[in-house]
Amino acid sequence: MATALAWIVLVVPLISGIVLAGWPGEPPHAVTRLLGIGSILISFALSVAVFIGLLGNAADDRSFTSSAFEWISIAGTDVDLSILVDPLSVMMMLIITGVGFLIHLYSAEYMEHDRDYRRFFASMNLFVFSMLLLVLAGNFFFLIVGWAFVGLASYLLIGFWYERPTAVAAAKKAFVINVIGDVGLVLAAFLILRELGTLDYGEAFAGASGLGANSGTVLAICLLLFVGAAAKSAQVPLHTWLPDAMEGPTPVSALIHAATMVTAGVYLIVRCHAFFDLSWLAGDIVAVVGAITLLMAATVALQQVDIKRVLAWSTVSQVGYMIMAVGLGAYASGMFMLMAHAFYKAALFLAAGVVIHALHDEQSLDRMGGLRKYLRVAYFGMGAGCLAIAGVPGFAGFFAKDDVLASALNGGAIGVFCWVVGILGAFLTALYMFRLLFRAFFGPEPAGGYQPAPHPSRWWMSVPVVVLGILSIVGGWLQLPFGWTEISDWLLPVTGEGPAILEPTHATEVVTIIVSVVMALGGIGLAWWLFGADPERRIRLAAIARGPRAVMDDAWRFDEAYDDVFVEPGREMADVMLTRVEPAGPQGIITGTVAFVRGAARLVRSSQSGMVRAYAFWMVLGIALAGIVAALIAAGGS
Amino acid sequence: MGEKVTFAVAAIGALGFGTGVVFFRDAFRAAVSLIGTLLSVALLFIVLLAPFAAAVQVIVYAGAIVVMFLFVIAYLGERGEVTTPDRLDRWQVIGWLGVIGLGAFGAVAVLDSSSAPADAAPATTDVGTPASIGDAFLSDHLLAFEVTSLILLVAAVGAVILARSAVQGAGGR
């Protein structure tokens, strides 16, 4: 029953996406909305039904696989088109369809003046289908398929405004980096296939322990999986595509590049925790990468002027927290944060979208200020989101982040390192998010005021912002410190219990809560001092630490380094091959062959003088030789 | 004895007239000289008990073909031999080689003749008759017969086409 519903959840967005994509011409907006949004609503409703169905089962009876048909059977390896419904995938389904539905609703108004309304919803539905396939897949093959399809959908939506060269370039960058991740994932699948002889989740995870704890094979599998996760989740050093991905429409940024797709890496590690549990080294590498990412991204977010880029870097940083958590083995904490982040980051993006929409595609903070008066809904959404992400007690981010950090504190030396970085990150997060809030919604209006005045959103856009704003508050109450652990309990059948699994203890929670609240309030206070109280102060302080700030402003110059190290030399090498190697080598072989044939032909050709008598001479020569040979043979014979 | 005399006469005639064919500067004389050669060869055929072949030699060769030559010679008129230097002069050494080669063939033929059944063959007279030749053509050598007729057909068509294009070429220009 659960699996049958899950199949429907999976297929409905696909069907509506295909119908929309294949619709001849541009259908009326009402039809597009009905198909595009209705399908997600159906999926969401059925996901809830699946969830309720599973709730009725005992905790150890919540995992079902269902196979549609034998997709391929090759050299002893069978791959079925199958899905796996278990607490983890159901949780992801709920997030994807729930947040997805709200964002679809929002898009109905946000995109209504766009020429390609239909194409937008077709792509968004394709994305929801792909993401569901990713989380529901029952084996590594279809995980990879879903993994790549979300990349494709992301590509299509980043490059949605395909006439802008920047959007096109950003889409390409995102796609190529995601392909690098795909390659990692594919290699991991190869290794699993070679060592365990199967691509099926159940068999692979069951056989994982046979590979031996801390063996090189397990480490290799984990690191290759993490290459895939890092590319999708924008972790250092594969993070550079995400800020550029903000070229896409804002709802896309909210759904794909904040709430769901970028957290797929977290899902992947939790899903494959059977491998990560076996290798402490792999887990530590993941955690450290996550920690570095969260800190690096937070420093970059401090100075971004584009409102969406602030949020993008914030996303990189927040996903860093999650990756750090799951790397340390705090799987439930990571998933909790994933969910909470989906709520508050979506709220932030949608609120930012309201602002952008109201200001007619203005995204620069320099051209904002004092919007509090005009855009109450956006103010609410942004405010709730900022309070949540900064970790103010009572909001979702507070509980989620503290859950992560309190777990980390139990994780040995690396855990403590991660804890310190996380606390530092919490301070920076509060600082840059409230900078955004103060600069956009407080202070004076930009010079000359707003022409025309910002128009508030209608209910299509307002409802999702408000709902997500509320969720940013209450969403965290599912898992509270000191014993209320709904998320951990729900995920227990998936994550299991063991020495590698981290859970917070009372002591660490107390320490973490105190320190992080201090940090958050400190960050907010500094933001108020710098940006809120006196808008002129930041201009007066602009001369401080120009050099380091320039580096941070350039996102630590990753893009430039990649261009210098990979892109440019590659391009030059390719050019050399095209202009030098190709004519000399492969073409040279041909030229040589042709020259040889031509030379031989010329030799033969010169004998064909066209003079009959010359031919007669040749004939005579033949006769002469034949005669001499005949004479010699006769002489020899007698 | 008579056979040997006849052979000698015919051979001397063939070679003599043949020398004329090759060395007469005037094409008309060469052609007439060819008639002599052909008749001498026909005489040889008779000695060799091939009367039918001899008859065809006289009628078709000496008659039809040489007449055709004469027609063409008359048609093209007196042009004389070319006097420009021969570009193939240097190739003469090949000619000498050829003579050596042919000599070698001859030497082989003479010296290595032990296997030939000399006078063994019975002098039956019916091998060269038209009847036996016709019989051979329509039984053992039917394919050769058919191919020959095809060649003649092609040659006839070819000649017509050549003549036509020659007329058009002359008229057109």
Added chain:
Amino acid sequence: MNVPIEAYLMLSLALLALGLVGVMRRRNPLMLLLSVELMLNAGNVSLIGFSRLWDDPSGQVFALVVMVVAAAEVVIGLGLVVAIFRSRTRLDVDEMSSMRG
């Protein structure tokens, strides 16, 4: 057969040599054709000689075929000569080299 076959062969050889000399030395296309006739006759002498030697009509049949081919060759050859040299003043085969490779 009182005259030995070798005599016929030597005669045939001599005629062939004559023809070859003609082909090699003469540049008048008509002379060329005449020389070729000489060579064909040389062949015929051999063929009919062998026919007599082995008492077999095949040689004569072959000789007749050669005559037919010779006739065909002359028809075409003369046709070409007429077509080509009608408009030229000199009769020189060396000028007929448009088929040069």
Added chain:
Amino acid sequence: MPWVSLLILVPLAAAVVLGVLPARERRAARGVALIGTLATLAISIIVVALFDRDMAVMQQVDHLDWIPAAGVSWDVGVDGISIWLVLLTTVIFTLGTIAACQRLPERRGPAFLALIMLAQAALLGLFTAGDLILFYVFWEFMLIPFALLIWNWGGDDRRGAGMIFVVYTMAGSLLMLVAIIATALTAMDATGELSFLIRDMQGVAFGEATSTILLAGFLIAFAIKIPLWPFHGWLPRAYSQAPIVVTILLAAVMSKAGVYGLLRIGVPVFPEGIGNLLIPVAILALIGIVYGSLLAWRAPTMRLLVGYSSVAHLGFIVLGIIVIDRMAAQGAVLQMINHGIVAAAAFAVVMVISRGTGTGDMDRLGGLAKGAPRLAVAFLFVTMAALALPGSNAFVGEFFILGGVFDQYAWMAVIAMLGVIYAAVYMLRMYQGTMNGPARGVTDDGRAAEMGARDAIILVPLILMMMWIALWPGSLVGATRASTDLALAPAQVAEGRPVEQIGVLPARAAMTPATDPAERP
């Protein structure tokens, strides 16, 4: 009915009819060509329907002694390796003929179609031949129509391209002829009977040295035809100078001849020789993958881009065959079909764009998606299949090729992955460069390039086939399993692969006791 023989004779008959049609009978020529190619398609469907999926050896064999004294025979049939290639050939040629009929060249239209029919007959003969001499005859015969098509109806440099195409590929083939004769004579020493039948040679143990030398002779011809780096020099000129319809046929079908020969003859007949040439050939294939990708990245025209990408893609297929792994080989067989479909579709897109805009120059195109949204969707499909996006048909083949390669030589799979990444770079360059960005080089937002009904007739079936394979590759792979296993088994035994990797234990294992798996620890 001798369906397989008919498969060759029907297009041949159509070619003869078209050959005698006067040049002005264009309508009649179209009719004859379409009827001929559709009849061939129908016959191939019958052959597929009659195909027994569990049979490993050649089936539906038509055998007729041709030159008994030399052991040469007309021996045609199908097996799991060739069955889908036959269907691919008939389908692609049907679409190609339709495309050719839509834009029949002004000059000598019927002859153009006649040559296409001839090419089809030759390729079908090649894919079904069970006799080496017959194989060689079709191998060379195939050159003539293609060369004449390039020579007469190609671009500005058609003479040069046609000449190089003929001379270069034929030079390689001559060595193969020598190798064929040597193989048959060597086999005769062992069996006492002169026969050019491939199945007769499969049982012969040539010994390692002989086997290697003979295989090398074949490999030169295959390498040029595939083309394997660095023998690909003829490809860019031929692909960019041929009429676009011919390029579709070249890339989709003819490029399979080399890899097919490798799997049909190279691997099963010379198992002892494979071991010596495995690493060198694999390295050439790997270089080809990277090199072709790099050149595709910087290629100035769309045709060159797709052409160089073919070098890379065929590198994957060669790799899949040469590593002697069941999974990789079946992936390679599947990938031959996939590449055929995708390359045909890619060049069909190039055709549509070039016709609409009058250029295939990447620098002069851009922003067509606005005026040509339907083409953009089709192109996107093709792009994703060409870069082997997981979930596309090409990915299935690539995944199992590289999975098998990884099993045997992990480092090769890792290097080959570079090609996967580059594929994304160059295919996106082509898609975005023409479809996205500000409109360039076109008036009307590129509406002239929009896919019309006549283009859809060609592109839509190709896309449907891609989707079919992507959705259920098992339907194709199921038929190839038995034959592929049989073809690989001797080489696997000779290479000393573990018994559990070998699909069927070949009879010849008994003939070569040194490599008997039972004695292996």
